[in-house]
Amino acid sequence: MNAIPSDLRGKLDEVMKRVGRAAAKSGRKPSDITVVAVTKTVPADRIREAIALGITDVGENRVQELCEKYDIIGGGCRWHLIGHLQTNKVKYVIDKVSMIHSADSLELLSEIQKRAAKGDRIVETLLQVNVSGEESKFGISPADVPDFLRKAAAFKNIKVKGLMTIAPLVDDPEEVRGIFRGLHKIFIDIKKENIDNIDMAYLSMGMSGDFEVAIEEGANIIRIGSAIFGGR
Numbered sequence: 001m002n003a004i005p006s007d008l009r010g011k012l013d014e015v016m017k018r019v020g021r022a023a024a025k026s027g028r029k030p031s032d033i034t035v036v037a038v039t040k041t042v043p044a045d046r047i048r049e050a051i052a053l054g055i056t057d058v059g060e061n062r063v064q065e066l067c068e069k070y071d072i073i074g075g076g077c078r079w080h081l082i083g084h085l086q087t088n089k090v091k092y093v094i095d096k097v098s099m100i101h102s103a104d105s106l107e108l109l110s111e112i113q114k115r116a117a118k119g120d121r122i123v124e125t126l127l128q129v130n131v132s133g134e135e136s137k138f139g140i141s142p143a144d145v146p147d148f149l150r151k152a153a154a155f156k157n158i159k160v161k162g163l164m165t166i167a168p169l170v171d172d173p174e175e176v177r178g179i180f181r182g183l184h185k186i187f188i189d190i191k192k193e194n195i196d197n198i199d200m201a202y203l204s205m206g207m208s209g210d211f212e213v214a215i216e217e218g219a220n221i222i223r224i225g226s227a228i229f230g231g232r
């Protein structure tokens with residue numbers, strides 16, 4: 001179908017090599033790190049191609065785009081919602097997504113709970129934390145994480161599986177190492193608390209410009225768009 005030779009394989013190989021090196025630096029295996037291919041603005045054909053090349057996890061930041069592509073591609077990969085989720089849109093994605101990375105309010109969790117219970121499902125979510133404190137970013141503040149999680153634990157059809165953050169855009173990823181380290185510390189502290197129904201398994205941090213630093217600081221899910229699919 002696609003007559004133009006694709007550079008996707010080369011780009012993916014390169015990303016996986018870099019993931020492997022960063023994982024080794026932090027004493028882990030490449031297979032410990034899940035690469036979510038971020039497909040916003042990427043047409044369904046290219047996503048299919050990426051899946052054929054081994055991508056298992058796909059991330060979209062907008063509900064409508066996720067639903068449109070899900071209708072074309074289907075459930076042969078794991079779909080992640082990585083962008084802000086409005087309460088009134090939960091119903092559209094609840095039966096499509098494997099994980100919601102952007103849980104950031106109890107109102108949202110309670111709507112997810114309601115819809116998940118209706119469908120008799122358990123929905124995996126990450127709590128989005130605004131580590132940098134930038135006003136433009138969604139997410140709860142680091143100090144509020146423990147209390148929020150204790151409340152989140154009450155939702156029986158939601159499994160909180162970890163934390164997510166988006167670091168500020170910078171030229172040199174070293175500038176955001178402290179942000180990743182900070183979230184990793186919260187992750188470890190929460191783990192030690194052993195809150196009932198909270199399973200601190202995943203730390204979703206790192207994008208095309210900073211994923212190696214994120215992995216070195218403990219990320220085990222990275223969200224990669226442009227390094228795989230090119231500029232948007």
Ligand SMILES: *Cc1c(COP(=O)(O)O)cnc(C)c1O
Pocket residue numbers: 038040061082083166207208209223224225226227
């Ligand atoms: C777009 C996006 C990414 C991927 O960004 P790249 O810089 O293209 O890798 C990761 N996470 C979120 C939440 C995004 O919206």
